[in-house]
Amino acid sequence: MATVTYDQATRVYPGSEKPAVDKLDIEIEDGEFLVLVGPSGCGKSTSLRMLAGLEDVNGGSIRIGDRDVTHLPPKDRDIAMVFQNYALYPHMTVADNMGFALKIAGVPKPEIRQKVEDAAKILDLTEYLGRKPKALSGGQRQRVAMGRAIVREPQVFLMDEPLSNLDAKLRVQTRTQIAGLQRRLGITTVYVTHDQVEAMTMGDRVAVLKDGLLQQVDTPRRMYDRPANLFVAGFIGSPAMNLVEVPIADGGVKFGNSVVPVEREALATAADKGDTTVTVGVRPEHFGLANGDGTAVSKDEPAGIAVTVNVVEELGADGYIYGSAKVGGREHDIVVRVPGREVPEKGSVVHVVPRGGETHVFSTSTGERLSD
Numbered sequence: 247m248a249t250v251t252y253d254q255a256t257r258v259y260p261g262s263e264k265p266a267v268d269k270l271d272i273e274i275e276d277g278e279f280l281v282l283v284g285p286s287g288c289g290k291s292t293s294l295r296m297l298a299g300l301e302d303v304n305g306g307s308i309r310i311g312d313r314d315v316t317h318l319p320p321k322d323r324d325i326a327m328v329f330q331n332y333a334l335y336p337h338m339t340v341a342d343n344m345g346f347a348l349k350i351a352g353v354p355k356p357e358i359r360q361k362v363e364d365a366a367k368i369l370d371l372t373e374y375l376g377r378k379p380k381a382l383s384g385g386q387r388q389r390v391a392m393g394r395a396i397v398r399e400p401q402v403f404l405m406d407e408p409l410s411n412l413d414a415k416l417r418v419q420t421r422t423q424i425a426g427l428q429r430r431l432g433i434t435t436v437y438v439t440h441d442q443v444e445a446m447t448m449g450d451r452v453a454v455l456k457d458g459l460l461q462q463v464d465t466p467r468r469m470y471d472r473p474a475n476l477f478v479a480g481f482i483g484s485p486a487m488n489l490v491e492v493p494i495a496d497g498g499v500k501f502g503n504s505v506v507p508v509e510r511e512a513l514a515t516a517a518d519k520g521d522t523t524v525t526v527g528v529r530p531e532h533f534g535l536a537n538g539d540g541t542a543v544s545k546d547e548p549a550g551i552a553v554t555v556n557v558v559e560e561l562g563a564d565g566y567i568y569g570s571a572k573v574g575g576r577e578h579d580i581v582v583r584v585p586g587r588e589v590p591e592k593g594s595v596v597h598v599v600p601r602g603g604e605t606h607v608f609s610t611s612t613g614e615r616l617s618d
């Protein structure tokens with residue numbers, strides 16, 4: 247087992263001026279499950295491949311434990327990688343597929359068999375060891391690919407979108423299995439996905455990348471509760487956080503009919519930059535419904551904005567309304583979570599206000615978080 251350190255690690259592809267990964271700094275703890283997430287092309291695979299030794303590092307360094315591996319060949323790094331297309335050998339049995347790397351390394355046959363059987367037990371593959379990959383389901387093949395990595399007992403697992411070939415239901419099952427397995431084995435793991443739900447449910451910590459730049463590394467809870475900037479705020483969470491640009495008012499921000507109190511320091515910082523507006527973020531579950539006539543429900547919750555309901559999504563326990571509202575002089579799409587038994591009708595107008603203390607304030611000009 248080992249820690250993994252990206253220290254200002256940079257990758258510039260030949261023929262490109264802009265780094266695909268720009269001065270990446272992450273310290274991954276021993277045994278940690280770290281997820282790299284971000285939109286397509288943000289540099290996730292490149293970051294992983296730099297750690298694997300499949301991509302040159304053009305600046306900075308990468309360490310596994312105390313070893314500087316920046317310029318070591320892949321085979322000397324003591325890592326095992328699971329790719330998106332698991333690339334199983336079709337003519338080999340599951341057992342041979344799983345043991346192949348050990349065979350190449352010259353490990354004695356009985357030892358290989360023992361390791362393959364142990365891994366098969368962990369992965370629930372024992373009864374399939376004699377089969378060829380084509381006689382397996384997608385999920386089973388995925389587990390064989392995992393098995394191939396496990397038998398090598400590496401210091402670090404690297405996984406690049408290993409679930410993207412599976413259908414939605416199997417993906418949910420398998421992500422729980424992988425996360426559980428990783429916890430049991432305790433092997434430091436770096437896992438790449440573009441799916442923020444997968445990132446949030448699997449990772450001990452999540453690292454969000456955009457355009458080759460690290461935006462934030464945090465636990466899923468912290469990432470959700472305290473996104474560091476507008477990009478992370480909009481990227482993490484489903485349905486996404488409502489983000490609206492609103493004028494700064496005395497003691498707060500003007501949110502429709504109401505002045506919603508926000509931290510003074512946040513507004514002072516915005517004013518220092520010369521901004522007259524801030525961008526306020528409210529998660530769908532952090533809106534409260536005001537009374538029908540728009541009066542306050544309580545003193546703490548002044549009446550806010552009038553949302554015209556365009557689409558209603560009923561999920562049983564709760565529901566989401568997708569509507570539009572005029573805030574800060576502009577029409578905005580607004581998503582509000584409501585209790586399952588109080589879902590308003592399509593076409594109706596509801597008045598909503600952000601619950602006290604549940605707003606996020608960002609600089610409109612720089613996107614950085616201003617509130618605590």
Ligand SMILES: Nc1ncnc2c1ncn2[C@@H]1O[C@H](COP(=O)(O)OP(=O)(O)OP(=O)(O)O)[C@@H](O)[C@H]1O
Pocket residue numbers: 259260262266284285286287288289290291292293440
């Ligand atoms: N071999 C290469 N040569 C030149 N540019 C590359 C190469 N591989 C990737 N890139 C570029 O580097 C950037 C990062 O690519 P990367 O594959 O790391 O993205 P990603 O986050 O894994 O995206 P996806 O979610 O689509 O897999 C992209 O702009 C991509 O076009």
Ligand SMILES: [Mg+2]
Pocket residue numbers: 290291292
């Ligand atoms: Mg990729």
